[in-house]
Amino acid sequence: MSGNAGVGIGRLIVRLLLEWILLAIIGVLVYVLYINIVFYLIPANWKSILLAYDSVVRSVIIVTIGAVLVWDTGRRISDYISGYDRVRGTVLKFVLDTVLIVAILIALAVTFEKFGLSVAAFSGTAVGIIVGLAAQQTLSNVIAGIVIIMTGRYKPGDRVTIVNWRYGITRVMYPHEGLPNGFTGIIRNITLMFTEVVSDSGWVYTVPNYVMLDALIIHRDVAPFKRIRARIDVPSSIDPWVFEERIKEALRDGRIKSVRVKVGETWQSTNIYQAIIEVLADGRADGEEIKDLVLREAVRIRNELGKQQ
Structure with missing residues (x-):
């Protein structure tokens, strides 16, 4: 068992290193292509303007490559751990997703700060308004996901019935002795935003975390x-x-x-x-x-x- 695990870890590390090297090469090639376009294909009157945003271009390339690296590395590591412990694998992926979002926001804030306080203030205000208007549901899902993970309300592999007033069900004609009006299935994954459930009929439900936190959860496997x-x-x-x-x-x-x-x-x-x-x-x-x-x-x-x- 330990020998197979050692081989699996070795393959995982080699694969991650190769992906990191490949992405670094791609990032360098993209930046070189951008420089060549600026110096040889863009008119001279545009060149100075584009060069003024050179730090932004580099920051975007670094942030993009870093985000892809963190996301892919987290996904592969969590998938590997899930083979031994699905709960810990899910928690690890959840934490890495949160870290990735925070890191991207910090990187963007640092990038805007290079253009001075006025630009940074304007950008921060604009981003704040957009987030305040459009990301309320997103923040609700993230907070609900954290609560679900921390409290252990349910975990991957649990067979549950989800009862929530937001989702209606078309009842069949056969009497079911007052069964709860809900969806029954097995929890497959808990992400930063959603919970994936594989129903008894084989359908895959993607339910927002705030709905799952608000829902009545009937645990089918632990009933006395x-x-x-x-x-x-x-x-x-x-x-x-x-x-x-x-x-x-x-x-x-x-x-x-x-x-x-x-x-x-x-x-x-x-x-x-x-x-x-x-x-x-x-x-x-x-x-x-x-x-x-x-x-x-x-x-x-x-x-x-x-x-x-």
Whole structure:
């Protein structure tokens, strides 16, 4: 295990070094191309203006290459760590994204400062207005993401149901015994802005972090028990006490703690009644799988008892 890990770390370091060297070469080539364009292709009256912004061009190139390096390095390192610990990998990527944004803002502030206080003040005011108007939702997502990571409300790999009034769900016609009106899936990733969820149907949901912080989160994997209800129409000629005893015998399963049958009236016909089967199952059991088992056994027992009449 440690040998394979050592090989993996070695390959990761070599790949990162090669990428750093490649990006540094690209940055140098871009700057050389810019200088050649200024000296040989641009008219003389434009040359002095462009050369006055030479420090800005260099700063933009450095900031861009640095941002790409930090982002790619963080992504690769977090992916490597996620192979061993998904939570720590996600937290590391979250922290690196935050550091990257702060570093870019500082670099831009330093670049504007070179043009004097008036330009820096004007630029800072303009950026402040833009951020204040357009980035309110962004800041809400970032703050919510930090709270989610720090409190451990959920983590990658958790199977949860997300219930939030902002998102409606078109209900199917089959009765579901009052299940929560939410989206169920597995947390795949938590980024600076969004939480990615892979639904039970295979869809990938990208949910803003502030929505996740505001939502009701139902943790499916840590429930102490699951209560499952199934309904089936039974001919009134079948004694409900006999039906209950047979269904209890059939559902002797290590995942099932108890079984109880209730009788509900059916208004459409007097020849049948509705058997409501309540099962208390282990919290780690798959609820849909248990319900499928209950209904299959109920149909089989109903058919067998019906033939005996």
